[in-house]
Amino acid sequence: MPSKSIRQAINEALRQEMTRDPRVVVIGEDVAGGQGGTGSLDAYGGVLGVTKGLIGEFGASRVIDTPITESAIMGAAAGAAVTGLRPVAELMFCDFLGVCFDQIYNQAAKFRYMFGGKATTPLVIRTMIGGGRSAAAQHSQVLYQMFTMVPGLKCVVPSNAYDAKGLMIQAIRDDDPVVFFEHKLIYDHKSEVPDEAYTIPFGEANLTREGDDVTIVALSRMVHFANEVADRLAKEISCEVVDPRTTSPLDADTILESVEKTGRLVVVDEANPRCSMAADIAALVADRGFDFLKAPIKQVTAPHTPVPFAPALEKLYLPNPDKIETAVRAVMAD
Amino acid sequence: MPSKSIRQAINEALRQEMTRDPRVVVIGEDVAGGQGGTGSLDAYGGVLGVTKGLIGEFGASRVIDTPITESAIMGAAAGAAVTGLRPVAELMFCDFLGVCFDQIYNQAAKFRYMFGGKATTPLVIRTMIGGGRSAAAQHSQVLYQMFTMVPGLKCVVPSNAYDAKGLMIQAIRDDDPVVFFEHKLIYDHKSEVPDEAYTIPFGEANLTREGDDVTIVALSRMVHFANEVADRLAKEISCEVVDPRTTSPLDADTILESVEKTGRLVVVDEANPRCSMAADIAALVADRGFDFLKAPIKQVTAPHTPVPFAPALEKLYLPNPDKIETAVRAVMAD
Amino acid sequence: MQLSRDELIRAYRDMRTIRAFEDRVQEEFSAGNIPGFVHLYAGEEASAVGVCMHLSDRDHIASTHRGHGHCIAKGCDVEAMMKELFARQGGLCGGKGGSMHIADLDRGMLGANGIVGGGPPLVCGAALTAKTLGTKDVAVAFTGDGASNQGTTFEAMNLAVVLQLPAIFVFENNRYGEGTGHDYAVGSKDIAGRARGFGLPSVKVDGTDFFAVHEAAREAVDRARGGGGPSAIEVQMQRFYGHHSGDAQLYRAKDEGKRARVDADPLASFRRRVTESGLLPDATFEQIDAEVAARIDGAVAGAKAAPPPPAEALMQDVYISY
Amino acid sequence: MQLSRDELIRAYRDMRTIRAFEDRVQEEFSAGNIPGFVHLYAGEEASAVGVCMHLSDRDHIASTHRGHGHCIAKGCDVEAMMKELFARQGGLCGGKGGSMHIADLDRGMLGANGIVGGGPPLVCGAALTAKTLGTKDVAVAFTGDGASNQGTTFEAMNLAVVLQLPAIFVFENNRYGEGTGHDYAVGSKDIAGRARGFGLPSVKVDGTDFFAVHEAAREAVDRARGGGGPSAIEVQMQRFYGHHSGDAQLYRAKDEGKRARVDADPLASFRRRVTESGLLPDATFEQIDAEVAARIDGAVAGAKAAPPPPAEALMQDVYISY
Numbered sequence A, B: 001m002p003s004k005s006i007r008q009a010i011n012e013a014l015r016q017e018m019t020r021d022p023r024v025v026v027i028g029e030d031v032a033g034g035q036g037g038t039g040s041l042d043a044y045g046g047v048l049g050v051t052k053g054l055i056g057e058f059g060a061s062r063v064i065d066t067p068i069t070e071s072a073i074m075g076a077a078a079g080a081a082v083t084g085l086r087p088v089a090e091l092m093f094c095d096f097l098g099v100c101f102d103q104i105y106n107q108a109a110k111f112r113y114m115f116g117g118k119a120t121t122p123l124v125i126r127t128m129i130g131g132g133r134s135a136a137a138q139h140s141q142v143l144y145q146m147f148t149m150v151p152g153l154k155c156v157v158p159s160n161a162y163d164a165k166g167l168m169i170q171a172i173r174d175d176d177p178v179v180f181f182e183h184k185l186i187y188d189h190k191s192e193v194p195d196e197a198y199t200i201p202f203g204e205a206n207l208t209r210e211g212d213d214v215t216i217v218a219l220s221r222m223v224h225f226a227n228e229v230a231d232r233l234a235k236e237i238s239c240e241v242v243d244p245r246t247t248s249p250l251d252a253d254t255i256l257e258s259v260e261k262t263g264r265l266v267v268v269d270e271a272n273p274r275c276s277m278a279a280d281i282a283a284l285v286a287d288r289g290f291d292f293l294k295a296p297i298k299q300v301t302a303p304h305t306p307v308p309f310a311p312a313l314e315k316l317y318l319p320n321p322d323k324i325e326t327a328v329r330a331v332m333a334d
Numbered sequence C, D: 001m002q003l004s005r006d007e008l009i010r011a012y013r014d015m016r017t018i019r020a021f022e023d024r025v026q027e028e029f030s031a032g033n034i035p036g037f038v039h040l041y042a043g044e045e046a047s048a049v050g051v052c053m054h055l056s057d058r059d060h061i062a063s064t065h066r067g068h069g070h071c072i073a074k075g076c077d078v079e080a081m082m083k084e085l086f087a088r089q090g091g092l093c094g095g096k097g098g099s100m101h102i103a104d105l106d107r108g109m110l111g112a113n114g115i116v117g118g119g120p121p122l123v124c125g126a127a128l129t130a131k132t133l134g135t136k137d138v139a140v141a142f143t144g145d146g147a148s149n150q151g152t153t154f155e156a157m158n159l160a161v162v163l164q165l166p167a168i169f170v171f172e173n174n175r176y177g178e179g180t181g182h183d184y185a186v187g188s189k190d191i192a193g194r195a196r197g198f199g200l201p202s203v204k205v206d207g208t209d210f211f212a213v214h215e216a217a218r219e220a221v222d223r224a225r226g227g228g229g230p231s232a233i234e235v236q237m238q239r240f241y242g243h244h245s246g247d248a249q250l251y252r253a254k255d256e257g258k259r260a261r262v263d264a265d266p267l268a269s270f271r272r273r274v275t276e277s278g279l280l281p282d283a284t285f286e287q288i289d290a291e292v293a294a295r296i297d298g299a300v301a302g303a304k305a306a307p308p309p310p311a312e313a314l315m316q317d318v319y320i321s322y
């Protein structure tokens, strides 16, 4: 199978779905890039190049550059979705949700329920997450927890290219609003990705490592750190790594089965700790998996601070394999 | 001591602090109500009358009615706070955070950290929460978890008038941004409230019932339900009820001490379940209080749906004493 | 005034239906039969009807918290509406939305909205669908004078101009947003003028004059259908009731609402003009009034007889079912 | 052109400092010495300096992601700025903010902003403080052509008019927001005209002409200080570099940035006019250039010598300490 990066995998998913279904449109700021300029219309393809080339293939009526106007973008995408298109709207960085969240969580997410089941909102919102590039407090956040919280939204947090493609195609074909979180530090991560279209169902976790002693549930980029720790400790401690792939719906069964086997849980989440996915998963297991537990549930998260700019501080801020190893050793010691 | 409602207690706190400190201003939509009209300038005093009478006492330059423009309100309040005022800004219903969240969580909350400690943002945001009035999906939410998540914001969830007054005065005098969540169903709840000004420190929980068998941690209106259950079961099961009063900072010590004594925990939160305060507190105890636990940690929350309009459905949606009793009995059975 | 006899009848019937619906909702709400909050449209009928008469079920509108009139003008069933307000089975949204989220996708009605300024961005989306699929449909955002100051509304106007969308922004200026006067809240004191600054052809019309609204809307709808892009219309009117049912209206001179019923009643002026010019006799109006009254009675009776939603409904429709 | 000799020298020195700072940041960034992202202000100097020359430390400004020029014009220490960009101790924000959040409250600089449209609402707040406390201070929001389309910017303009705040909205129209042209993104193709629709006295000035900016800003600042309320100024200019350092600039004709350095350099035109009219000799300019170059060299050397922030800084300043 050909090896592709996450960036390529998402681009391919978009291209294939746009080809298949004329109702799929891409809308956002500089998703092509260059409208009204003196150069190329395909100048950006999104600030990190994920939608590059689409305007050449599908034209400006389906790859729609907008002003800087996130509320109108999200609202237009939501309104288009309930009236017959299947928009893929880009919220450049998830940090920007604050200027447009209403159209996502009060409008798109609630239509179906508020309207008694009579609205269908096949909307995908693509957005970038994550620290590690010294982009500081307003361009480095991991906010999937704020979306996961919202009934009516599905949330996807792919960790590799194979998943990214299959989950993106699923997202576009899904009849509910889906928020698709792309970690900007792993866009170049490569794995084997079939050329043809395929889907991965939501709510099905992936075991990236099998093991018997400790369950590590990790999200997005954190999956790679968890895998690294599992490999590093393989001779000493047998770690099972669970990548939920979607936080909403969440595959509770796989997590609980794993903890039933291991009796120990570490959750790794790049977000700030309060009301986080780490807390959410820990709470799930503290209820439904309590009887399996042999040790306290440990969370490895960022601290309760904004993301600092200085690389020296950001390094301390982010979860990393060493912190995960410490947590794994702590639950083994208990 | 005179008996006062939560509404009166907050009004009194505002009045006393505005008298004491000329830098305290109130700003929001219809916080007076009537600018540009043909009637009274004190027509509303906030849609549920909490700021009633203030304009008469302090004038339109300190009780500032605005257009419907929440981003500008929150931004103006944040900008005023870093430049020398101590604004109390009203976000009428917390549901509206989606049109103005950026100014709260990316601006006000982050100034101090991003600017290396050089900014001080003494801002209070008052906002209403809660279901129970058939106000449906966009006027009934409980979103303190979204704010609690944000480093830099302090979050207050008073359950009674005494606390409301002391915590509001604390909030106004605090040099950090504070979000003050007022549950609209308990505005008329009365308790004894001293006439003079006093403060209640943040991060200190209140034990509203003492008990030995089960700890119930409950927030805002839910405290009253938890108390009811504690009283109802008093002869059978001895419940301790913990009212954290602030979710950020959270008084982890009091919660852990209580669980150390009881060995059992039920968390009651009116919010949707995912990444909620219920999950947050459960996760805290599943880590630091694990060794005390005799039973799974149960959460009593709303389901993962928007708030339905029909009273028949809303009643099923909301947590209530019966649901809490069921959870308490479940943890006792284990 | 070039409406056919049938059009005149339809216009009056729709306006009368709105008026009778709202007056009755006020009664039922005061009697405690309707849960939640209701915001009544009485006095503003010419706006909804004058605009929606140019629309088909394929065209979309987004409404506000004050949405009953837009629903009726867009063709929603009044009994299903009444059931929704009463929170009963058979309600337009199965009793899950209520007055503030009443919607009917089949009629192109994208919903009342509990968020002020929530609708205009959505209308850009409906218009984008029309433009992308080349359907010639149009989309209309009804927006209040208060909502005209919300950032989402401004953004929607700009985006509509940038993408040349078949969208129409109708600003229903009823003088107040809750208790705050429009001349206080709109810095420029000119909603249509501000819209013009965004590049939208904009007009201001007297909302007590059905024919003025109808004509302005015709131009805007024709422009949008013809590919000429978005427009704005500021419709000036007064609301007869308070902000919501139960509002003490202290921000208003004591008799302001009552006087509006005399001075600014779009139904009365319609009837006067139409009878004076001999287009329809008084008898026709009386007949319509009677029919409408019976229909509203029937709707209320139907609503009162219907059961509340079943318990299962709580967990249904959060997501689509597979 | 009624500036004193000292004012002329200050104006040029500040503009030259900005230019030299940005050219050097470009070098250091390309060499990998500066982490994160930087957005450079070269070509736009006349705007920051022309406006900020009317302000004291008590007046406030809010800036954008492209904030170095505003900092310098507002009097921030360039070595502390450089340290901030290099993420070092002694940086204006202790290395925790970086280029995108550089701020200096002591100089009335409320921060660069990573959120497009983040600044204008904050400026309403600074202006509200001035108005409430009766200080006669003013507040200025620097905003891009792209940011001019954000709802927060529109809301801030309206609120400033409603409350008659001493606020000034400076729209720095450098033709692009990232890769998107202003004439595409601004539906009306007229930022100042749109601001006028909000009720703001608004002018459009040539941002390569320091004196034009200075004069327009003087009027706006005088109006604000005198209680005359808010104003808007659209300053038209070109940016010499890309959107951020490292931008391939494919949305621009190949030599557009390079041509701008020749055709649209506010420093060159300033020097030409001032020397031609005999107000200052060439030697003065050369001396300033040399001084500035030395100052920037010193700032970079200082930054390179400074240590990174200590580990404890991670957990400090989330909240105030008691």
Ligand SMILES: Cc1ncc(C[n+]2csc(CCOP(=O)(O)OP(=O)(O)O)c2C)c(N)n1
Binding pocket: B029, B068, B070, B092, B096, B099, C039, C064, C065, C066, C114, C115, C116, C117, C143, C144, C145, C146, C147, C148, C174, C176, C177, C178, C243
């Ligand atoms: C975002 C938001 N802010 C505030 C409110 C509260 N609110 C509901 S209706 C209303 C007034 C709306 O005024 P206008 O747009 O003029 O409409 P009208 O009520 O006059 O029809 C307000 C402030 C809300 N629902 N949503």
Ligand SMILES: Cc1ncc(C[n+]2csc(CCOP(=O)(O)OP(=O)(O)O)c2C)c(N)n1
Binding pocket: A029, A068, A070, A092, A096, A099, D039, D064, D065, D066, D114, D115, D116, D117, D143, D144, D145, D146, D147, D148, D174, D176, D177, D178, D243
């Ligand atoms: C809310 C938000 N949306 C998008 C961005 C990404 N972004 C950063 S700068 C920029 C362009 C800004 O253009 P303009 O306002 O013209 O300023 P300029 O860069 O030209 O100085 C964009 C889209 C952002 N930082 N914040």
Ligand SMILES: [Mg+2]
Binding pocket: C144, C145, C146, C172, C173, C174, C175, C176, C177, C178
């Ligand atoms: Mg109104």
Ligand SMILES: [Mg+2]
Binding pocket: D144, D145, D146, D172, D173, D174, D175, D176, D177, D178
């Ligand atoms: Mg620009």
